[in-house]
Amino acid sequence: MADWSDLRDELDRWQHAGLRPRLWWRDDDAQAVTPALDLLLSQSDRHGVPVHLSVIPEGLHPDLAPRLDRAPRAWVLQHGLRHRNHEPKGSPASEVGATRPLPDQVADLRRGWALLAGAGLPRLLPALVPPWNRIGDETRARLPDLGYSYLSSYEGRGDAAPVPGLFHLDAHLDPIRWKKGNVFRGAHKMLDMLIDHLAQRRTGAPAHPVGLVTHHLQTGDDIWAFTDRLFAETAGLWHDLPALRQEA
Numbered sequence: 001m002a003d004w005s006d007l008r009d010e011l012d013r014w015q016h017a018g019l020r021p022r023l024w025w026r027d028d029d030a031q032a033v034t035p036a037l038d039l040l041l042s043q044s045d046r047h048g049v050p051v052h053l054s055v056i057p058e059g060l061h062p063d064l065a066p067r068l069d070r071a072p073r074a075w076v077l078q079h080g081l082r083h084r085n086h087e088p089k090g091s092p093a094s095e096v097g098a099t100r101p102l103p104d105q106v107a108d109l110r111r112g113w114a115l116l117a118g119a120g121l122p123r124l125l126p127a128l129v130p131p132w133n134r135i136g137d138e139t140r141a142r143l144p145d146l147g148y149s150y151l152s153s154y155e156g157r158g159d160a161a162p163v164p165g166l167f168h169l170d171a172h173l174d175p176i177r178w179k180k181g182n183v184f185r186g187a188h189k190m191l192d193m194l195i196d197h198l199a200q201r202r203t204g205a206p207a208h209p210v211g212l213v214t215h216h217l218q219t220g221d222d223i224w225a226f227t228d229r230l231f232a233e234t235a236g237l238w239h240d241l242p243a244l245r246q247e248a
Contacts, residue, residue: 001188032061047231054129057115098136171213
C-alpha cells in the first residue's frame with residue numbers, strides 16, 4: 001500500500017517529464033457556519049488551496065455569506081434545492097434523476113439558484129453539483145439553457161459525454177467509506193487512489209484534473225489530519241474551477 005514517499009516519487013516523475021498535475025477540491029452540503037466549516041476554511045487559507053462549497057439552497061443560513069466574505073479561496077456551487085430524493089424506492093437516490101418530470105426539476109433548480117443569488121454569497125459560480133452525484137441525461141443536456149456553465153458529480157456516475165457550453169469536471173477521491181458507516185478509507189487507500197489517478201494522467205492525459213470531494217459535516221479528525229498532510233505535500237498544485245476551465 002502507498003505511503004507519502006510514494007506520492008513524492010510520483011510527483012517527481014511528473015517533474016522529470018516536464019509536466020505538472022492539476023488538483024481541485026470540492027466539499028458538499030454546506031448551509032451554515034459550523035465548527036467543521038470553520039476548520040475546512042482554515043485549512044484552505046493555511047495551505048492556499050481553493051475550496052468549492054456545494055451549498056444546499058433551501059435552509060441556507062444568513063451567516064454563511066459574511067463568513068465566506070472572509071474566505072477568499074472559497075467558491076460556491078449549487079447543490080440542488082433541498083437535497084431530497086425523488087427517485088422510486090429501490091432506485092439510486094437523486095434529486096434530478098431520470099424518472100422525475102423535467103419541469104419539476106427545472107422549477108427546483110431555478111428556485112435554488114434564486115435563493116443562492118439572493119443570499120449575496122461571494123464567488124458564486126453558475127455550477128451544479130447534483131445531490132448524490134446523479135443527474136438524468138435529459139436534465140444534464142438542458143443545463144446550459146438554464147444558465148449553468150459547470151457540472152460536477154463523481155467519476156463513473158452517469159453520462160460523461162460533452163455537452164456544448166458545459167464544463168463537466170467530476171471528483172475522483174472521496175475519503176469517506178459511506179457503506180461502512182461514514183468511516184475514513186485510510187491514508188494508504190487514499191494515496192493508492194491518488195497515485196493511480198496521477199500515473200494514468202502522466203502517461204495519458206495530463207491536462208485532466210484530479211478532484212477531491214469531502215463532506216465537512218461528516219469529517220472526523222483522522223480525515224482532517226489526512227487532508228492537512230495532503231495539502232502540504234501537494235502545495236501549489238490546487239486550482240479553482242474558473243482557472244481550470246480557462247486552461248482546458
